Amino acid sequence: MNLFFEESGDFKAGSVLSQAGEAYQVEMASGKRNKVKAKDVLLQFTSPDPVSLMEQAKAAAADIDLEFLWEVAGEEEFGFAELGAEYFGHAPKPEEAAGLILALHTSPIYFYKKGRGRYKAAPEASLKAALAGIEKKKQQAIIQAAYVEELKQQRLPDALKPLVLQLLFKPDKNSIEYKAMVEACDALQTSPPRLMLGNGGLATAKDYHLSKFLFDSFPKGTAFPVAPIPSLPDNLPVADVQAFSIDDVTTTEIDDAFSVVTLADGKIRVGIHIAAPALGIKRDDALDHIARGRMSTVYMPGDKITMLPDELVETYTLGAGQTRPALSLYVTLDTQEWTVVSTETKVEAIPMASNLRHNDLDALVTEEHLASGAGEYPHKAEIAVLWQWAQVLEKGRMVKREGFGLKPEQTNRVDFNFYVEDDVVSIVRRKRGAPLDKIVAELMIFANSSWGKLMHEHGIPGIYRSQGGGSGGWAAKMQVRMVTHAAPHQGLGVDQYAWSTSPLRRYTDLVNQWQIIACVEHGVTAPLVATFKPKDADLFAIVSGFDAAYSAYGDFQTNMERYWCLRWLAQENARQVDAVVLKDEVLRLVDIPLIIRLPGMPQMARGAQVKLDLLRWDELDLSVEARLLEMLTTVADDLGDAEDDLETDADTPPDVVLDDTLLGDEAAAAAEEIAEQTADGAGIEKNGETDTPVAE
Template sequence: MNLFFEESGEFKTGSILNQVGEAYQIELPGGKRTKVRARDVLFQFGSHEPAQLLAEAGQIASEIDPDFLWEVAGENEFDYAELGREYFGHDPKPDEAAGLLLRLHSAPMYFYKKGKGRYKAAPEKSLKAALASIEKKKQQAIIQQQYVEQVKQGILPDSIKGNALQLICKPDKNSIEYKALDMACNEMHVSPERLLLNMGGIAGVKELHLSRFLFEHFPRGISFPEIDIPDTRFELPVADVRAFSIDDITTTEIDDAFSVTHLPDGQIRIGVHIAAPALGIKPGDALDEIARKRLSTVYMPGDKITMLPDELVNRFTLSAGENRPAISLYATVDPADWSVRETETRAEMIRVSENLRHNDLDRLITEDSLARNEGDYPHKEDIGILWRCARVFEKKRMEKREAFGLRPEQTNRVDFNFYVGDDGKVTIERRKRTAPLDKIVAEFMIFANSTWGKLLSEHGIPGIYRSQGTGNGGWMSRMQVKMVTHAAPHQGLGVDQYAWSTSPLRRYTDLVNQWQILACVNYGVAAPLSAPFRPKDASLFAIVSAFDAAYSAYGEFQSKMERYWCLRWLAQNDIRQTEAVVIREEMIRLVDIPLTIPMPGMRALARGTQVKVDLLRWDEVDLSVEARFLDVSADASEDELSESEEEIAE
């Protein structure tokens, strides 16, 4: 005797070898033996061989029309044998019964399983919906295949072209377009990005990199909502200074300016003036919400995504010839040794006389020209004073840095400026990071951030600080830069505390710190009761965490876009052989542009060694470069290296 039974959702047949209680030991058509529980058996038969029954049942099942079977079944729950008598007009034979079960089991849209051999016909409404869905999927499959064939013939369907960036950056993987693109790419052995670039679905590689970033970090776009611009005619005293700023030609968010005033007693008062959007933006208002969502301006060669709307920036940026609100730090220094006698912080209006630009002055203002008092340029005397003072500030920082146990900071390092024209041509210019104007700005910003960080700490209110070198563990751990809400040393800079406060138009941390500084200025010892953020404020910790993540992501994107433009520069200038500098084991950086290239297998060379390399190929999509080591050149001078140990750690 043989059994027809169900196992793991599948119908099977086998010959009975023996029965023990409620279990059968059977032999399957292939010779395998297994145990079958009695509750899983649908019927016994002896008229057919097990394999023959399944074959004949399959033939019968294929001939049963599910629509007609559904009509015969009626609305009530039924047993397969009952339906078999109705359908076949007699008690079903074993092959008919098996064929009917196979058909019922293979049509779940028509029949719902209710138990062993028991089913119920699907309601008409549900069946029609299910059939419509099946038909829709069939039509979609036809359209999908048509799309695939079009792509393979070099034709990009409009529905794919119109959603190309979405399909790459944030696709709906259930859509016809995505499935067709994926299938076509698999058949053509090409990535979706390259296929869409080659077929004009994406305008260019730059758009691809930018769109990926925007889809992830600005999913609602980069435009600002309608805002009310605050009145900047604050009732503040107007500073009696002749201030000037120093920035790159592309800078529009001018955060800082300087002034130099000679006092009657022979001392000099140096002013560091920082744009004060904190006077117009209040914690929790609509403008604060905008700034807190973005957290920082995003920079990339040739473009940027500002933290604040242009209309607001234009009201607070320190443009020449306009009265603008500022937080000013005045340091009274003795020109005999450039020591700081006292400092004072004020909220006031200042009028910047000139916006000086690096691009115009760097070639005129050098260490030699300053030493010889040569050249003719605006604010020449003031810049000379700032330079002498900045050098003393730097020397004291380096002494402090060495007291922390660190080696002297590397000097004469190189920075690179990117300029992208409307025609897409990129210019990359080398400039020493420690050129006089750079050093002046850097030293006085460090001075201001350190001084204001101390001011916050002395008033007992928190701020957002950058701390380095206070961790436990190895060197890399100790040199990791962290953001904290209390005063802590920044050993790499050589200061006891460092609170970012000098770029409130482009960094949210600086805007937060400026609110706290204003509380110190306005309320003095009562600042802890009036500051927007109190000690252990949970919202301040949330700001630190969010900013850290966003700033890291923005920096990574900037580096990626700089790498892209480096590769464009190679192509535009047809560079095939060039000089490079070893920056660490198996890693080099080109001399003319800040492009780093891994060189696996390159023999060990000292950091700073200059080498010649062949550039074999590069890819602007995945930003990879393949190069071949040729030979060692003359040793690189110190200014060829752009990474200090602190930067590597950070």
């Protein structure tokens, strides 16, 4: 005797060897012996043999007309034997009955299983819906196959053109478009971004990097919503100064300027003037929501995405020949010892005489020329005064740093400025600590520290940068934190430091400007009327949001600088290049701030120079492959001190380009250790848009 039975959802046939109660010992065609319970047996038969039965049953199942079978079944629950008699018109043969069972079991949209060998026909509405779904999937499979063929031919189907960014960065993995892209990538042995570059979905690798950032950080686009632009206040006293700014040639958001006046008693009064958009923007108005949504201007070589609309920037920027609202810090100095006699903060309008540019003055305003008085340039006398005071300020900060247990800052480093025009990049080396850089840096540090102290003394919260004094290891202790109370910034050598000098470009500075103005206008009652009261929970939310946005923007800028470094290599056809050893296997090219890891490189002293042969580089994944050609004998002098670098504010994007995903954790950490970050806000003028090249 033979049995046709169900086992674990599968149907099998075998020969009975023995029976014990409600169980059979069954031998399969493979020779394996199974124990089969009587309740699982569907058919008992003598012929054909089990193997033939299964073959004939599968053939019979394939011949069954499912639609007719469904009609015959009716609406009531049935057993397979009953339906078989109706369908075949006679008591079904074993192979027919087994074939019917297979057909019923493999057609769940037509028949619902109700028990062992029992089924019920699906309702008509459900059947129609299921059949429509199957037909839809068939059509989708046809469409998907067509997409795949087009993609394999390096053509982008029209239906995929508006979906390129979504497919790359936030795909619906159940969509036929995504499945087609993945299938084509598998067939071509490539990645989705390369596939899109090849078929025109992306124009260039630059578009890929920019699109990814915009998709993540600006999903609604970079255009500003319509918002009323406040008119300039007309009730401000006009300062009796002729102010001037010092910026890179590409800077458009000019938010800091200086003035120098000699007083009747021979003392000097230095004015540090900061653009005052806080007079026009009010908390929770449309412009505030715009600024808070962006948190900062985004910089990249050759372009930027401003925090505030151009119309507002043009209204409040400190442009030459204009009189504009400003928050001014006046510092009276005794030039005998260059000591600070007094300070005073005013809200006023300042006349702007000039916008000086580094590109025009760097070659003229040198330490040698300042010492000898050589050269002719605008505001020469004022710059000379500021230079003398800046040196005193720096010296005082270094004493303070040493008091915190830190070494003096290293200034023998090189920064790099990026300029892009018509997709042609220029990367210009600038030695950090040049006089104009130091003037701006030191005066901004002084202003930020002074205004941080002012807020603290008036008992109102602000947004401060703090470094040092933490717990844990050295790196944890020196991690820069944003806090809402005054705390030392050991890396800068100041007792408190509140970003306040870039209100057109950073939301933290705009917030602090509201608070500082409250101190100036209301004095001891400032805590009652300040925009943010003590313990305002919203201030903590701003700190958190700013940290996240600023970090994302910094990562993007770093990636874009690395991209433009690779573009420079192609542009200059650079194949054999000089590099300087940062640490172990990590090197930086001499001419551009490109970091390369060279596995297996012989042990060399930090600062040693080598010659590399660049084998290939990839602008999409930002990788570089190189081999060592020659070890040179010269040692670079622009790396600074590694230990000192760890003591600085590491939150600012360094002028060397770091990429953990490319270098590996150890190499990236080494590169970051050597990264030229002397202080908070430090580093190069990223496209001329930072307040200060050294520290701010």
